[in-house]
Amino acid sequence: MSGRRLGVYVCRCGGNISDYVDVEQVAAEARQDPDVVVARTAMFTCSDATQQEIVKDIEEHRLDGLVVASCSPKLHKFTFREVAKRAGLNPYQYTQVNIREQCSWAHTNDKAGATCKAGCLTRAGIGRTRFAAPLEALVVQTEPSALVIGGGIAGLRAALGLADLGLSVFLVEKESSLGGWVGRFEAMYPHGKKGKALIAQLVGEIRARSAITVFTNTEVVGKSGSTGNYMATLEVRGNAPATIQVKVGAIIVATGFASYTPEIGEFGYGLEGVVTLPEFKELVEGTSGPLCYLGRPLRTIVYVYCVGSRQGAGAARGSPDCSRYCCAAAVHASLAVAALGGKVHQYHLYSDMRTYGRYEALYGESRDKGSLFPKFAGDSQPVVARDDSSGGLIVTVTDLLTAGQEVVIPADLVVLVTGMVPRPTEALVNALKLPTGTDGFFHEIHPKLRPVETVVDGVYICGACQGPKNSSESVASGLAAVAQSAAILKKGYAELDPQVARVDPDVCIWCGKCLEACPYRAVELAPGMYVTQGDERPGVLELSHTTRAGETPALPEACAAVEAPAPHAASREVAWIDPAMCKGCGACVPMCPTEAVDLLGYTGTQVKAMIDGLLEDRGA
Numbered sequence: 001m002s003g004r005r006l007g008v009y010v011c012r013c014g015g016n017i018s019d020y021v022d023v024e025q026v027a028a029e030a031r032q033d034p035d036v037v038v039a040r041t042a043m044f045t046c047s048d049a050t051q052q053e054i055v056k057d058i059e060e061h062r063l064d065g066l067v068v069a070s071c072s073p074k075l076h077k078f079t080f081r082e083v084a085k086r087a088g089l090n091p092y093q094y095t096q097v098n099i100r101e102q103c104s105w106a107h108t109n110d111k112a113g114a115t116c117k118a119g120c121l122t123r124a125g126i127g128r129t130r131f132a133a134p135l136e137a138l139v140v141q142t143e144p145s146a147l148v149i150g151g152g153i154a155g156l157r158a159a160l161g162l163a164d165l166g167l168s169v170f171l172v173e174k175e176s177s178l179g180g181w182v183g184r185f186e187a188m189y190p191h192g193k194k195g196k197a198l199i200a201q202l203v204g205e206i207r208a209r210s211a212i213t214v215f216t217n218t219e220v221v222g223k224s225g226s227t228g229n230y231m232a233t234l235e236v237r238g239n240a241p242a243t244i245q246v247k248v249g250a251i252i253v254a255t256g257f258a259s260y261t262p263e264i265g266e267f268g269y270g271l272e273g274v275v276t277l278p279e280f281k282e283l284v285e286g287t288s289g290p291l292c293y294l295g296r297p298l299r300t301i302v303y304v305y306c307v308g309s310r311q312g313a314g315a316a317r318g319s320p321d322c323s324r325y326c327c328a329a330a331v332h333a334s335l336a337v338a339a340l341g342g343k344v345h346q347y348h349l350y351s352d353m354r355t356y357g358r359y360e361a362l363y364g365e366s367r368d369k370g371s372l373f374p375k376f377a378g379d380s381q382p383v384v385a386r387d388d389s390s391g392g393l394i395v396t397v398t399d400l401l402t403a404g405q406e407v408v409i410p411a412d413l414v415v416l417v418t419g420m421v422p423r424p425t426e427a428l429v430n431a432l433k434l435p436t437g438t439d440g441f442f443h444e445i446h447p448k449l450r451p452v453e454t455v456v457d458g459v460y461i462c463g464a465c466q467g468p469k470n471s472s473e474s475v476a477s478g479l480a481a482v483a484q485s486a487a488i489l490k491k492g493y494a495e496l497d498p499q500v501a502r503v504d505p506d507v508c509i510w511c512g513k514c515l516e517a518c519p520y521r522a523v524e525l526a527p528g529m530y531v532t533q534g535d536e537r538p539g540v541l542e543l544s545h546t547t548r549a550g551e552t553p554a555l556p557e558a559c560a561a562v563e564a565p566a567p568h569a570a571s572r573e574v575a576w577i578d579p580a581m582c583k584g585c586g587a588c589v590p591m592c593p594t595e596a597v598d599l600l601g602y603t604g605t606q607v608k609a610m611i612d613g614l615l616e617d618r619g620a
Contacts, residue, residue, distance in 0.1 A: 004035040004130050007063040008122065009054060011045040011070030013100055020104035022115040026069065029119045033126055037061050045070050051083050058087035065089075065129040069097040069122045074446050090134035092498065092601060097125040120614045127609030128602075135600060137495040140580050142228030143249035144168065144489055149220055149428070152180025153471050154463030154478035155254035156202040161482035162252075163211040167489055170246045171206065172215045172234060178203050180256050182471055186285040189332050190358055195471075215244075222431050223251070224521070226580035227457040228494045233431075250458045250485035251432065253442060254478060255425055257464040260308025260318060260418040267304050268384025273393050273413050276307075277326065280415045281333055290342030293413050298344055301337065302395045302411040303330050304382050305350040309419035319439055323419025323468040328359035330417045331366045338369040346371045347409055349397050351378045374399040374407060384414050420468040432459055433520060442466045452481040455583065457496060460485055499601030500582035501589065503575045507596035510573035514588035514597055518577075523588060526576035 008030040012018035023041045030039040038057050042050040045068055057063060066089060068080050073096035081091035099118040107114035144167055148159045151173030159171045177183075178199070185195030206212050215234060222233035230251060234244045259278050262269035269276075273293065275283070284291065291298045309326060311318035327350070334346050348371055355363040367373065374397055376382060382397040393411040398404055422440035429436060433456055437443040442461045445453045452460045460481040463474035488494045503514075505526065515523040575596070577588070586599045598604060 004065055005037045005061060005063050006033070006035050006065040006067060006126060006129055007054065007057050007061065008036055008039040008067045008069065008126065009045050009050070010039070010041045010099070010118075010122070011068070012041060012043050013070060013104075014044060017070070017100050017104045017118075020108050020111055020114050021099060021118045022111065023118075025115055026099070026118050026122055030067075030122055030126065033123070035065075035130055036126065037063060046076050046079055051079075054080075054083050055087040058084070058089050063087075063089065064093060065132060066094040067097060067122065067125045067129050068094070069099045069118065069125065071100040072096075072098050075449065078449075092135040093129060093132045095125040095129045095132070097121050120616075123613030123616055124610040125613075127613035128606045131603065131606045131609055132601070135498040138498050138500075138579050140226065140228045140494050140496060142489050142492060142494050143230075143247050144492070145170070145246075145248045146250045146252060146485055146489065147172065147220070147230070147232050147246060147248040148252045148254060150180070150254035150256055150463070150465070151175070151178035151214075151216070152254060152256045152463065152474070153182040153199065153202070154256070154474040155180075155252070156199070156206060157475045158252050158254060158462060158478040158482050159212055160202065160205055160209070161479055162486060163209045165482070165486045165490060167211065167486060169212045170215065170232075170234075170248065171212055172218050172220055174217070174219045176217055176238075178206070178214070178216070184282070187336070188471065189328070189362060220428060220431055223433075226578060227496055228488065229580075230458065249489045250460065252478075252481045252485060253428070253432070253434065253459065253461045253465055254463045254474075254481075255423055255428065255465040257420040257468070258423045260421045262307055262416055262418065263317065267307055267382065267416050268386075268393065268414060269416060271384070271386055271393065271414075273411070274384060274416065275413065276416050276418045277330060277333070278418070280413075281329075284333055284336045284340070287340060289340065291337055291340050291344060296412065297342065298412045300345045300409065300411050301334075301347070301413045301415060302382075302384075302393075302409055303334070303346070303348045303415045303417055304384070304395070305330065305348065305353075305417045307416040307418050308421065310351070310378070319419060319421060321439055321468075322354060324354065324356070325468055325470050326417050326419045327353055328355045328362055328470075330415070331355060331359075331362045331371075333415075334366050334371050335362065335369060338366075338371075347395075347411075348373045349376055349382050349395070350374075351376055373401075375401050420464060423465070425465075432456060434459065434461070439467070452477055452484055457583075458485070458488070458494070496580060497584060498579070499584045499599065500579045501577050501584065501586065501597055501599050502579075503577055504596045504598070505574045507594050508574045508592075509594055509596075510575055511593060513591040513593065514575055514577075517587045517591040518582075519585070519587065520581055520583050522578045522581035522583075523575055524578065526574045 010023045010027045012023055027039045027041050030036050038061055066084055077096050080094055084091045084094045103114045103118040146162050146167055147170045148155050149172050159169045162169045182195040183199040188195050217238040218234050218236045220232055221235050223230055225231045228249045230248050232246050236242045264270040268274045308318040309323045311320055337344055376397050380398050382395055384395050387394045393414055395409045395411050397407050399407045434454055435443045442465050444451050452462050462477040462481040589597050589599055
């Protein structure tokens with residue numbers, strides 16, 4: 001293809017790129033391409049001023065393609081697509097080239113090499129854009145209902161938010177009651193409200209809304225369909241087990257977290273008098289007078305921080321990351337102990353204290369109430385053992401605040417301050433095809449720009465299932481998921497990325513390899529072609545409306561049997577890819593022996609042009 005009119009913009013990124021890449025040279029090399037009409041550098045291509053300049057160039061120079069060489073497409077892909085739209089350019093004729101993370105940040109000690117690489121990547125982007133065809137977003141109608149998975153504080157608040165916007169909601173909780181962790185707490189900081197009372201209030205509001213149907217003792221075991229029109233399969237346990245299918249336009253995952261469980265012997269765990277932080281909170285909140293344990297009054301309590309958190313990259317168990325909330329939770333518990341009365345000595349053994357934000361006030365108050373905070377080095381952790389002479393516990397720690405002296409503390413109770421870890425959700429991961437991060441929590445697309453969205457369109461995450469959060473942060477992310485999902489469901493339709501795989505029916509021989517490769521079940525036999533016998537799915541019921549809030553629907557009235565597709569025949573078998581279910585991952589493309597599958601936006605021609613651009617020798 002020739003005669004294209006492309007614009008190339010190379011970003012300095014305030015020195016993040018230009019300190020290590022000669023951006024003027026990259027732009028100069030781009031100008032040598034016969035299809036490049038404009039090639040400029042900018043301090044910040046994402047700034048409003050530069051965006052306006054790009055729009056002006058597109059209009060004045062009649063550009064039909066745009067290449068931006070700057071940062072990761074995860075950051076500003078949608079920014080520059082909107083720039084193209086404002087100028088009347090098809091947004092899918094724009095290419096983002098990453099010369100920050102892949103060049104300047106990766107090769108800080110080799111400016112010549114980083115510049116050469118940036119030039120190669122930019123030429124590859126030009127090659128891809130040269131053969132880019134205008135694409136239109138796929139539009140699908142959406143079901144005006146949502147599925148919320150998890151009945152903790154984030155899930156409850158999300159369900160109420162959706163219902164208040166006029167949407168039907170199916171709320172699924174695998175336990176026998178709603179509430180999650182917060183439903184077990186008494187007074188919470190900083191508002192002083194009782195967690196149990198907060199949950200009771202939310203559950204009351206849930207039951208007052210006819211748009212919300214609650215399923216307890218229920219798990220999500222499957223998902224079919226596509227964005228805006230999902231069919232979720234629920235398994236109800238208990239006295240009347242059943243399998244139910246619900247039609248929803250969006251899914252919000254709010255499955256919460258689990259508390260780290262130490263191994264036997266880890267910081268003395270398994271010894272009488274060694275408990276975890278959740279166990280200790282239950283002990284404190286169930287006491288009205290001076291604190292006792294197994295009938296014995298407590299005089300000395302030792303807290304050991306960062307149990308299961310900040311374990312280092314090579315640790316076999318636990319998380320290498322900070323759980324954020326543990327320090328504040330332990331300090332808050334120590335204040336609750338002080339409020340019970342009685343003379344209790346409390347020692348907080350920590351390597352770093354992280355009572356962030358407003359929680360710093362708790363730390364100061366705890367010290368004022370008499371708590372002591374010995375500090376230990378990360379590679380010299382406390383040792384908890386049984387004191388054979390007294391039958392109690394002794395804790396040995398090297399205190400950095402007393403010039404590295406070894407301190408031995410006799411203790412009546414040792415509290416292991418355990419952090420948040422991800423719940424075991426393998427079945428849900430498989431059902432929803434959700435990605436998890438290296439820490440095991442569910443993974444969002446971008447922590448700042450798209451914090452509750454996942455790579456599965458129409459599936460959102462919120463609360464502590466995506467990482468350690470306190471209750472207020474969980475509620476905030478739950479409402480963010482409501483805003484994102486309701487924006488689509490209330491509109492009645494969703495616009496999907498058209499960069500999906502397609503099949504050339506004249507070349508396809510239906511070998512089934514693309515079907516095996518697809519992780520999203522987007523491949524099937526083309527409509528009107530031969531379809532194999534479908535499953536009858538006995539006992540599976542379909543639910544398409546709600547009943548009175550808070551009650552499990554009367555299945556015979558609320559559900560209709562799902563019918564298997566009737567088989568029919570045709571003379572030839574050809575693959576068909578459902579564009580609404582395809583995520584454009586391209587896994588099917590290299591598997592096709594006849595090259596019948598191509599990926600729009602990354603066609604074979606475009607990929608070859610990118611390779612040619614990378615290999616082009618300009619004497620660098």
